[in-house]
Amino acid sequence: ETGVTQTPRHLVMGMTNKKSLKCEQHLGHNAMYWYKQSAKKPLELMFVYSLEERVENNSVPSRFSPECPNSSHLFLHLHTLQPEDSALYLCASSQDRSANTEAFFGQGTRLTVV
Amino acid sequence: GQSLEQPSEVTAVEGAIVQINCTYQTSGFYGLSWYQQHDGGAPTFLSYNALDGLEETGRFSSFLSRSDSYGYLLLQELQMKDSASYFCAVSDSWGKLQFGAGTQVVVTP
Numbered sequence: 001e002t003g004v005t006q007t008p009r010h011l012v013m014g015m016t017n018k019k020s021l022k023c024e025q026h027l028g029h030n031a032m033y034w035y036k037q038s039a040k041k042p043l044e045l046m047f048v049y050s051l052e053e054r055v056e057n058n059s060v061p062s063r064f065s066p067e068c069p070n071s072s073h074l075f076l077h078l079h080t081l082q083p084e085d086s087a088l089y090l091c092a093s094s095q096d097r098s099a100n101t102e103a104f105f106g107q108g109t110r111l112t113v114v
Numbered sequence: 115g116q117s118l119e120q121p122s123e124v125t126a127v128e129g130a131i132v133q134i135n136c137t138y139q140t141s142g143f144y145g146l147s148w149y150q151q152h153d154g155g156a157p158t159f160l161s162y163n164a165l166d167g168l169e170e171t172g173r174f175s176s177f178l179s180r181s182d183s184y185g186y187l188l189l190q191e192l193q194m195k196d197s198a199s200y201f202c203a204v205s206d207s208w209g210k211l212q213f214g215a216g217t218q219v220v221v222t223p
Contacts, residue, residue, distance in 0.1 A: 002156055033211075042118070043157070043201065043213040056210065090156070102147075103211060105156040 003027045006091050006106035014114055015081060021109045023074040023091030029104070031097040032074040034066060037088040037108070049074060050097040081113045118214035120202055125220040132189045134217045136202035139183060146178050146185045147203045147211065157201060160187070189219070197221045 004025045013019050023032065034046040048056035049068040063085075065077040074091055088108040094101040120136045136146065145164040149157040161169055163178035163185060175188040189196055199216040 002158065004156070035213075040122075040215065042215045043203075045210060045212060048210065092157075102159040102162070103149075103157075105149075105158070107154075107156045 002104045002106065004091060004093055004104050004106035006089075006109050008109060009107060010110045010112075012112045012114060013078070013081065015083075017081075018077070018079040020078065021076040021089055021091075021111075023076075023093075023106055025072055025093040025104070027093060027095075027104065029093040029095050030071060031094045031101070032068060032071075033092040033094075033103065034074070034076055035090040035092060035105075037090055043090065047076075048097070055097065078111075081111075083113050086111055086113045118202055118204060118212065120200075120214045120217050122215070123218040123220065125222065126192055127222050128192055128194060130192050132192060132219060134187045134189070134200050134202075134219070136185050136187070136214060137183055138185075138202070138204050138214075140204050140206070140212070142206035143180070143183075144205050144207050146176070147205060148174075148176055148187045149201045149203060149213075150198050151201065151216070152198045160200075192221050194221050194223070 007022045032049045036044045045058050046060045047066045052068045063080050067075040090108045091106040092103040094103045118138045126132045147162045148160040151157040161176040168177045173190045178185040201213045201216045203211045203213045205211050
């Protein structure tokens with residue numbers, strides 16, 4: 001248990017569906033992240049939020065839309081996804097956005113787009 | 115941009131020593147981290163090096179050479195529970211963590 005909780009753990013959605021992934025941390029951290037993990041590929045940084053402000057958007061398609069309503073919660077809204085978007089989506093948090101801060105990861109949401 | 119290279123898989127027997135190398139190309143390098151991920155689990159932090167040299171934490175040690183853009187993770191006295199994927203990651207001064215593709219460590223009896 002890392003203190004970062006993601007729901008749902010598994011999600012199957014059609015290409016025309018709209019769904020949201022949720023991430024929650026009560027570690028008092030100020031920075032939160034979304035990563036995409038595909039088989040045999042590096043974890044890809046998608047979005048970075050620091051103090052609820054988005055500070056990084058790594059050229060992610062607009063069909064992925066993040067939301068950070070407060071420092072404890074992070075969402076990833078999904079719409080009109082493609083089969084190649086099937087992957088494990090990991091949320092992480094850290095005390096702040098400084099370089100030597102340990103990141104705590106959630107268990108991830110396994111997304112399958114059909 | 116940033117890129118990291120690490121071997122895709124390493125196999126070793128219980129009790130052995132394994133070294134996982136990581137070379138990187140990056141701008142604005144600040145430090146090198148290592149994470150462990152078991153199948154179906156979340157990546158968990160193992161170590162962080164900002165300065166050259168060796169950092170030891172129990173059976174695991176991590177090394178960094180900034181001039182060579184190179185680091186390694188050393189796993190000693192391997193145990194079956196060490197079977198997992200190990201990722202190196204570079205961070206910049208903005209706190210961005212960029213990961214390598216991971217090394218699958220397989221420990222055999």
